[in-house]
Amino acid sequence: MSARASIPALILKEGTSRTVGKEARRTNILAARVIAEALASSLGPRGMDKLLVDSFGSATITGDGATILKEMDVQHPAAKMLVEVAKAQDDEVGDGTTTAVVLAGELLRVASELLDQEIHPTIVCDGYKKALDFALSVIDDIAVKVKPRDREVLMHVAMTSLGSKVVAEFKEFLADLAVEAALYVTEEIDEGLKLDLDNVKVEKKKGKSIEESVLIKGVVLDKEVVHPDMPKRVENAKIALLDCPLEIEKPEWSAKIHVTSPEQLRAFLDQESEILKEMIEKIASTGANVVIVQKGIDDLAQHYLAKKGILAVRRVKRSDMEKIARATGARIVTSVEDLSPEDLGTAGLVEERKVGEDKMVFIEQCPNPKAVTILLRGGAEHIVDEAERALHDALCVIRNVIRDPKILAGGGAPEMEVARRLREFAKKLPSKEQLAVLKYAEAVESIPVILANNAGMDPVDALVELRSRHEKGEVWAGVDVLNARIANMLELNVLEPAIVKKQTLKSATEAAIMILRIDDIIAAAPPKESEKKGEEEKGFEEEKESETE
Numbered sequence: 001m002s003a004r005a006s007i008p009a010l011i012l013k014e015g016t017s018r019t020v021g022k023e024a025r026r027t028n029i030l031a032a033r034v035i036a037e038a039l040a041s042s043l044g045p046r047g048m049d050k051l052l053v054d055s056f057g058s059a060t061i062t063g064d065g066a067t068i069l070k071e072m073d074v075q076h077p078a079a080k081m082l083v084e085v086a087k088a089q090d091d092e093v094g095d096g097t098t099t100a101v102v103l104a105g106e107l108l109r110v111a112s113e114l115l116d117q118e119i120h121p122t123i124v125c126d127g128y129k130k131a132l133d134f135a136l137s138v139i140d141d142i143a144v145k146v147k148p149r150d151r152e153v154l155m156h157v158a159m160t161s162l163g164s165k166v167v168a169e170f171k172e173f174l175a176d177l178a179v180e181a182a183l184y185v186t187e188e189i190d191e192g193l194k195l196d197l198d199n200v201k202v203e204k205k206k207g208k209s210i211e212e213s214v215l216i217k218g219v220v221l222d223k224e225v226v227h228p229d230m231p232k233r234v235e236n237a238k239i240a241l242l243d244c245p246l247e248i249e250k251p252e253w254s255a256k257i258h259v260t261s262p263e264q265l266r267a268f269l270d271q272e273s274e275i276l277k278e279m280i281e282k283i284a285s286t287g288a289n290v291v292i293v294q295k296g297i298d299d300l301a302q303h304y305l306a307k308k309g310i311l312a313v314r315r316v317k318r319s320d321m322e323k324i325a326r327a328t329g330a331r332i333v334t335s336v337e338d339l340s341p342e343d344l345g346t347a348g349l350v351e352e353r354k355v356g357e358d359k360m361v362f363i364e365q366c367p368n369p370k371a372v373t374i375l376l377r378g379g380a381e382h383i384v385d386e387a388e389r390a391l392h393d394a395l396c397v398i399r400n401v402i403r404d405p406k407i408l409a410g411g412g413a414p415e416m417e418v419a420r421r422l423r424e425f426a427k428k429l430p431s432k433e434q435l436a437v438l439k440y441a442e443a444v445e446s447i448p449v450i451l452a453n454n455a456g457m458d459p460v461d462a463l464v465e466l467r468s469r470h471e472k473g474e475v476w477a478g479v480d481v482l483n484a485r486i487a488n489m490l491e492l493n494v495l496e497p498a499i500v501k502k503q504t505l506k507s508a509t510e511a512a513i514m515i516l517r518i519d520d521i522i523a524a525a526p527p528k529e530s531e532k533k534g535e536e537e538k539g540f541e542e543e544k545e546s547e548t549e
Contacts, residue, residue, distance in 0.1 A: 016522060016523065016524055016525055020519065020520050020521075021519055021520075022115070024518060024519055024520055024521045025112075025115060025121070025516065025518065025519060026112070027078070027521070028078035028515050028518055028521070029078075029108045029109070029111070029112050029515065029516075031076040031078040031079040032078050032079055032081070032082050032104065032105055032108050032511075032515055033105045033108055033109055034079065035069070035074070035079045035082045035083070035101060035105065036082065036101050036102050036104060036105020036106065036108075037105065038050075038068075038072075039065050039068060039069075039098050039101050039102055039105075040102050040105075040450050041454060042063045042065070042068065042098060042164075043098050043099065043102055043164075043447070043450050043451060043454060044164055044450075044451045044454050044455070044479075044481050045163040045164045045168060045481050045482060046451075046454045046455040046456070046481045046482070047063055047098075047164055047454050048063070048454075049061055049062060049063040049166055050062060050063065050068050052068065052071040052072065054071065055073075059382065060382065060385070061166060061382050061386065062166065062386055062389065063098075063164060063165060063166055064097070064098075064165065064386075064389050064390075064393070065086055065097035065098030065099075065100075065101055066086045066087065066089070066090040066097040067389055069082070069083045069086045069087075069097075069101070070083075070086075070087075077521075078515050078518070081511055081514060081515060082101050082104055082105070082511060084511075085100055085101060085104060085507045085508070085510075085511040086100060086101050088507060089503060089504065089507045092503050092507075093396060093397075093400055093497070093499060093500045093503045094392065094393055094395070094396020094397065094399070094400070095161050095393045095396055095397050095400075095496075095497075095500050096496075096500045096501070096503065096504040098164075099447060099504050099508075100503075100504045100507040100508045100511075101508075102446075102447065102450060103443065103444065103446075103447060103504065103505070103508035104507070104508040104509075104511040104512050106443035106444075106446045106447075107128065107440065107443045107508060107509065107512035108512050108515060108516070109443070110439035110440075110442050110443045111124050111128075111436075111439065111512065111516055113439065114435060114436060114439055117435075119432055119435065119436075121516045121517065121519070122517075123432045123433060123436060124436045124439075124516060125513045125516055125517060126433055126436070127429070127432075127433040127434075127435070127436020127437050127439075127440065128436060128440055128509055128512065128513055129509070129513070130429065130433065130437060131422055131425075131436070131437045131440035131441070131509075132440075132505060132506065132509040134421070134422060134425050134437075135418045135422065135440075135444070135505050136502055136505065136506075138417065138418045138421050138422075139408065139414060139418070139498055139501055139502050139505070140406075140498070142408065142414065142417055142475055143406035143407065143408055143498040144406065144407050144408070144490075145405060145406055146401065146405050146406070146407055147405065148192070148193050148401060148402045148405040149183065149186070149193070149402075151179060151183070153401065153407065153495065154179045154182070154183075154398050154401060154402075155172075155175050155176065155179055156493040156494075156495045157397050157398060157401055157407065157495045157496060157497060158171075158174075158175035158178050158179055158394040158397060158398055159171045159172060159175045159493075160397075160410050160493075160494050160495055160496055161390075161393045161394050161396075161397045161496070162174055162175055162390050162393070162394050163494075165386065165389070165390035165393070166383070166386040166390070167210060167383070167386055167387045167390050170210045170211060170387075173210070173211055173213075174210070174213075174387065174390060174391055174394060175394060177213060177215050177374055177391070178374075178391055178394040178395050178398060179398060180215055181200045181215055181372045181374055181395070182195055182200065182395060182398045182399065182402070184217065184369060184370075184372050185199040185200060185369075185370055185371060185372060186402055187370070192403075193402050193403075194402075194403075195398070195399045195402045195403070197395055197396070197399060198319070198323075199323065199326060199370060199371040199372070200371075200372055200373075200374065200395060201219060201220070201320070201323055201371065201372070201373040201374070202373075202374050202376060202388055202391055202392070203220045203222060203360070203373055203374070203375050203376070204375075204376040204377075204378070204384045204385070204387070204388050205355045205356045205358070205360075205375065205376070205377060205384070206356055206377075206378065206379075206380065206381055206384055207355075207356035207357075207377055207378075207379075208356075208377040208378075208379075209377065209378065209379055210376070210377060210378050210379075210383065210387055212377045213374065213375060213376045213377050213378075213387070214374075214375050215372060215373075215374055215375075216362060216364050216372065216373040216374075216375060217327075217364055217365065217366055217369045217372055218327045218328070218347055218362070218363045218364035218365065218366045218369055218371075218372065218373065219320065219323050219324045219327050219363045219371060219372075219373050220360055220361070220362050220363070220373040220375055221292075221313060221316060221320060221360060221361040221363070222358065222360055223313045223314075223315070223316060223360070223361055224313075224352060224358075224359035224360075224361065225311055225312065225313060225352045225359075225361065226297055226302050226312050226313065226314050227302040227303070227305065227306045227312070229303075229306035229307075230302075230305065230306045230309075230310065230311050230312060231309055231311050232311070232351065232352045233349070233350075233351040233352070234289050234290055234311050234349070234350045234351070235348065235349055236346075236348065237289060237290045237311075237346065237347045237348075237349065237350040237363070238286075238287050238288050238289050238290065238344045238345075238346060239288065239290045239291075239292060239324065239328050239330050239344060239345040239346070239347060239350070239363070240283055240286065240288035240290070240291050240292070240330070240333070240339060240343065240344055241292050241294075241321055241324060241325055241330045241331065241332045241333065241343075241345070242291065242292070242293045242294065242295075242332075242333055242334075242336065242339070243294045243295075243321065243332050243333065243334045244293075244294075244295060244333075244334055244335055244336065245293070245295035245296045245297070245298075246276070246279060246280075246291075246293055246295075246296070246297040246298055246301040246305075246312075246314075246336070247276075247295075247296055247297070247298040247301065248272050248275060248276065248298065272300075273300055276298060276300050276301045276304060277304055279301065279336045280301060280304040280305055280308060280310075282336050282337065282339065283305075283310070283336060283339060284308045284310065286339050286340060286341045286343070286344060287341055287344065288310065288339075288344055289309065289310055289311065290310065290311045290312075290347075290350045290363075291305065291310055291311070291312040291313075292312070292313050292316050292321065292324060293312065293313070293314045293315070293316065294315070294316055294317075294318060294321055294332075295314070295315065296314055296315065297312055297314045311350060311352075313361050322371075323371040323373075324345065324363060324371070325345065326369075326370040326371040327345075327347070327363065327366045327369045327370060327371040327372070328345025328346055328347050328363065328366050329345045329346060329366075329367075329368070330343060330344055330345025331343040331345075345366075346366070346367060347363050347364065347365060347366050348364065348365025348366070348367075349362070349363075349364055349365045350362070350363050350364075351364075355375070374391065376388055376391065397496065397497055397500065400497035400499045400500055401497045403499070404497065404498065404499045406497070406498040406499070407495045407496065407497060407498060408495070408496055408497075408498050408501055409476040409478060409488075409489035409490040409492075409494055409495060409496075410478065410489055410494040410495065410496050411448070411451065411478025411479045411480060411481065411487075411489040411492075411494050412447050412448025412449075412451050412452075412466070412478045412479050413448075413475065413476045413477055413478030413489045413490075414501055415444045415445060415447045415448055416445065416448055416466045416467070416470050416477065416478065417470055417475050418441075418444050418505075419441040419442070419444045419445040420441075420467070420470045420471070422437055422438075422440060422441035422444070423438060423441050425437065426438050426441070444505075445463065448462065448463070448466055448478060448479050449462065449463055451479045451481055452479045452481075454481070455479065455481040455482075455484050456484060457479070457484050457485075462479060462486060465486045466478070466479070466486055469486065474488065476488050476489050476490040476491075477489075478494070480492060480494075
């Protein structure tokens, strides 16, 4: 061998690590499975909760899959992909995050068994894609059509979603709040019905109990009235919404005024107060008795408003301004000069009330509210936070049913039916793809098994009974977790939107395929301490240079 041939070619930077082929797949699958197994115990109404403590020591107690993954500081890149899956599931349909991640982990577990039998990852991925398409068609086939505004169905769907949360004992009460809020703000459009969750504001305040949460047919602002002399309660309110400050604005350019006598200064100050007075006169002339401003209100303007008996609130968020506009029928005006009586909104009552330690402004009794507020209470900070997360999921599933009015029973019944039909479908496929589809069915079947396990049932007995019932044609036989038995879940009113189940299958399958297709991990070396320091100093110098320029 010549000397030239023995010199290795260095392509990657020093310190870069590389894992190839089977080893790369094995580590990725293992990392994803660890995440899935961590979440598996929190699946379903009998699932356990997690206590997550961040680097600052603040604690979060939750059983919500998306929140658990968001709070966990995940390092491994493959595990991060599952975190992304949960996020996508949460953004798209707002529920089913735990199921999606657990299913992705199971799909990878059974895929690794096929890879050990020397079946090529591409064949496994193709089999999974075919299985997914077939599973989605099964969901469409067994889904039950409902009326989108059917209050009873919406209640059961919301209660099923709330059943697996920390605040499950209040599920009926919270479901009622969520359904009522949703029905208020649901609008009819050309394609059918539309529910925009931005129109349901959730305001949380620690104190009292969850059962003292209320639905306000209007908007609640976490603000107080700006001046002590202003009225704290206005009935038959005429509301002006201003997207401009009630202040004298400083000029854009720098200007100097030479004042040579006290009279000139007096005249200058009088002129300022005259401008503010005219602004307030203009507002009062439209008949407004409540003013809500997105920006600031000058002290002098506050004084004039108080003299006119007008209630004012300042520095209100843009999103809240839009909600008030929807609730009261007001128009947001960008200049006081443009304000006219037609721009005003109406509400039966605007009042400042003390809630817990803080004062809040309630705008309620709106004639036709297109935006509402749920004021959540709870004994401790983490209870209010968890109630908010639970309510978000409940509102999302209600929106899903209104958007696509098809439902399925819960308790793992759809998964069992999908798995049963997948096994029949597999017989029609070429040999190796058939194995992948059979494994897909096995993974989907693991969801009811985990539910049974979390309920303290014998998972093997549960699986055997479920299989035999589904073979007899009992499509809705599932795990009744609360009574630890197999039952007809449709009769028990454990309902979930079909759209959530479909998204769960899509998210989990796509994540599993993405991880299976990776056969090479090239990781750059972490920066050395000296390099880090050098980069920081360089950045600091660049910052100083830009400031001096």
